Amino acid sequence: MIRIGVDFGGTKIEAAALDAGGQVLARARTASPGSYDASLTAVGDLVAEVERLAGVTGASLGVGIPGSPSPASGLIRNANTTHLNDRPLQVDLERVLGRPIRLANDANCFVLSEAVDGAGADAYVVFGVIIGTGCGAGLTVGRRVLEGRNAIAGEWGHTPLPWPTPDELPGPACFCGRRNCLESWISGTGFARDHGTGQTGAAIATAALAGEPSAVASLDRYTDRLARGLAVIADILDPDVIVLGGGMSNIEGLYERLPAAISGYAFSDVFTTPVRKAVHGDSSGVRGAAWLWPEPGP
Structure with a gap:
């Protein structure tokens, strides 16, 4: 059984073919063209190339x-890749590719990949978070993506920052039209905005780990805000594991600090949920897309 996954990102589109054991047989990528029709063509070309290579x-x-x-x-x-909005993408891709496809949110693909054979492979309920340019999340139960009745399960980034302090209100404006969305604080973009020097999130994190005082303070605020958001998930879902992906997940110090920080906000006398880094990294999106059809496992 050969599965092909396509990860439709804001800056790149990637396709990969996986065998039945999850090994990548072929991979191809291209820059996102930035328009709807050109994107359809790009996906068709990538799938044809991956099938040829595999x-x-x-x-x-x-x-x-x-x-x-x-x-x-x-x-x-x-979609923050706005040229996809209000478009019949599944119908159009099926026409271009000449076959049925399964379409899912990229964060759902991420968490499915990690649940099947990644950082959540030993867990029944997995909550996966992508904290990069934006913030996305998804969840799986028994290696099945839980989309919800309205297909909005996991839209955690557009919930409000929990327990805001006075200086965090009214909060930054979000592209979704609301204010104080969690994405505006815990994405890499939000981390850099809060620090306020124009540095990238990675540069600020490096400075914090080197002991630079203002960067340390920014990372402390970031960790606290991320912990507040995850504590709400713990209170509602109580997952077996939390998996982090995206650029901010590369800050190794988070994995030591977050469990205790979450415990301080979770409505429980004990919090033992592990917080793990994604095993498949940037490949989780394309791998999870490949696992959409057919569903893995019994």
Whole structure:
């Protein structure tokens, strides 16, 4: 069984073919063209190239995207790659590719990848978080993505920052039209904005680990805000494991500090949930898209 996954990112589109054991047989990527029609063509070309490299035709195909299809209209909504919004992406891709596809939010693909054979492979309920340019999340139960009745399960980044302090209010404006969204604080972009020097999140984290006082203070605030957001997830879902991906997940100090920080906010006398770094890193999106069809496991 050969599965092909496509990860539809804001700056790149990547496709990969996986065998039944999850090994990557072939991979190809291209820069995102920045327009809808050109993106359809790019996906078609990538799938054809990956099938050529893997020596297969007609493989099953899953696609991970920012945003999600509306259960009411089938049109894409909530995508920060805005040229996808209000478009019948699944219908158009099926026409271009000449086969049925499965389409899912990119954070759902991420968590599915980590639940199948990554950092959450030993867990039943996995909550996965992507903290990069933006903030996305998804959850799996028994290696199945939980999308919810309205297909919005995991839209954690557009919930409010919990227990805001007076200086955190009213909070920054978000592209979704609301204020104080969690994404505005715990994404790499939000981390850099809060620090205020124009440095990248990675540079600030490096400075913090070297002991630079203002960077240390920024990382302390960041850890506290991330812990507050995850404590709400612990209170509602109580997952078996939390998996972090995206650029901010590369800050190794988070994994030592977060469990105790979450415990301080969770409504429990004990908090033992591990917080782990994604095993598959940037490949989790394309791998999870490949696992969409057919579903892995019993």
